[in-house]
Amino acid sequence: MNELFALTKRNTKLYFKDKGMFFSSLITPVILLVLYSTFLKKVYDDSFRSALLAAGADISDSVLNGCVGGQLVSSLLAVSCVTVAFCSNLLMIKDKTSGAIHDLTITPVRFGVLGFSYYLSTLFSTLIVSFCAALVSLLYLAVVGWYLTAADVALLILDVFLLTMFGTALSSCINFFLTTDGQASAVGTIVSAGYGFICGAYMPISNFGNGLKNVLSFLPGTYGTSLLRNHFLRGTFAEMKNQGFPNEVVEAIRESVDCNLEFFGTKVEIGAMYLIICASILLLIGIYITMNIIAGKKRK
């Protein structure tokens, strides 16, 4: 336990001492926030307003902003919790390139403990960035249209926590195989560019064809995005109903922004989404630790 604590402390200190690694982690949510608030917000606004007008419903600016804002910040957090983990989880590669890994592995420390320490320190640093991004997102909603309850906020924090754990576990499994800074950079770029699409953050999965929908339903990240959407938008949808929106219209909007996800035609409930995310986290951590143990045994 002391070894794990010492290694995690070392890794975390190194993360914050490396300004490049720290700022590159911070920059992902910042870029997404700027991108969403300056460009995508207007597109989403117009799309919502025209859809509601076509349905014959009138909507206040506050509810519209709350709805669009909720969609934007849920997308932002869904992407950044995972991509920030990839940007933060570089120390295991840096230790290989610098040779520090040799200095660690000549000690009696178990490889599983060493691997888990990278996971814990990355989780810690990614959580700091993710919670900062969540705080900024909540402040943004407070300004444009706040319809969240304390329970919603608590569940959002849980979602961010779980999604960050998931992103860290996923990045640990992938980065485990990388040995150079170039490979790490390439993987980071691919994940930053692609993850938003496959988790339904950049474009709702409901817009995709059935085949692609079925494929994406196998990816746990999509349920993470859906959880965030549900909790960020629950209050707004409740307010729409209070303002007399027909249930069908509200349900249609919920469908269109992936609040309801299906797995081969069967609706996935919120509880099941949590179960999928938690099981994925445990599975990925298990795989990662096993890979570390096998790597250790191969050396002996």
Added chain:
Amino acid sequence: MADMIQIEHLKKCFGDLCAVNDLSFRVKEGELFAFLGVNGAGKSTTINIICGQLKKDGGNVKICETDLDKEPDLIKRSLGVVFQGSVLDKDLTVKDNLESRAALYGIHGTKFKERLSELARLLDFEDLLRRPVGKLSGGQKRRIDIARALLHKPKILILDEPTTGLDPQTRTLLWGVVEKLRKQENLTVFLTTHYMEEAADADFVIILDHGKIAAEGTPLTLKNTYTGDFITLYGVSEDDIKKLGKPYERIRDAFRVSVPDTHAATELIIKNPDMFRDYEITKGKMDDVFLAVTGKSIGITGGEQ
């Protein structure tokens, strides 16, 4: 003296290339053991196997009478390693580095503080504790590397080219500390170096070539076996030297005559007493041994020349 390292028929190949090929040797307790060879001779591969960094293809390795295959973690507690280049975390302070490494051997709290003070006094780095390792000079870094290797009081200290690139003052300090530890704590030192004068001070030397032992013995045995003696003669003319009928070379103010051994030198002196008024007899150097054994001279970078 007990065997601290026992290696029998060690083998390690990378594809078709055998880096270590049927290597067997023993290192005695308290010995300064020099392991020489040009780059690619198999030194680092052997060290990596001993330290549990690399899997061997065949043979047996015992450290402090413990089998590497059976108790690798126990062996790791017996070894302290100073790598060729510093592998400490450059962004962390000296204290943070040593604290994080000590914890991996179960040393923390008061135990760590006491050990840190001991080492800081021994290696004279008390004033460097709060400085980041990346901001230290080469010599200062080396002292911290040695402190790191000694944190857990190992029985064997592996020094992998420890003095390459260091100034003479730091080299002297380093060897002073190593000698002190050998005397006080009977520390066994396993050294690889490209400085032959350091190997000349070893108790036992192995010269490795293409993964095999090319020569082994004490420095004196190796010098006697692989090089001759040299007589340096002062105050004589080149014509006189030619009359000796032995190979020679002109040096600044004298001539250096090569003879097969000390006995031959004595005979030469007895036969030509008039010429030998001012002279000295020296053994060949470890550089000469290395050259004779491998057919290659060894440079600072360890490359073939």
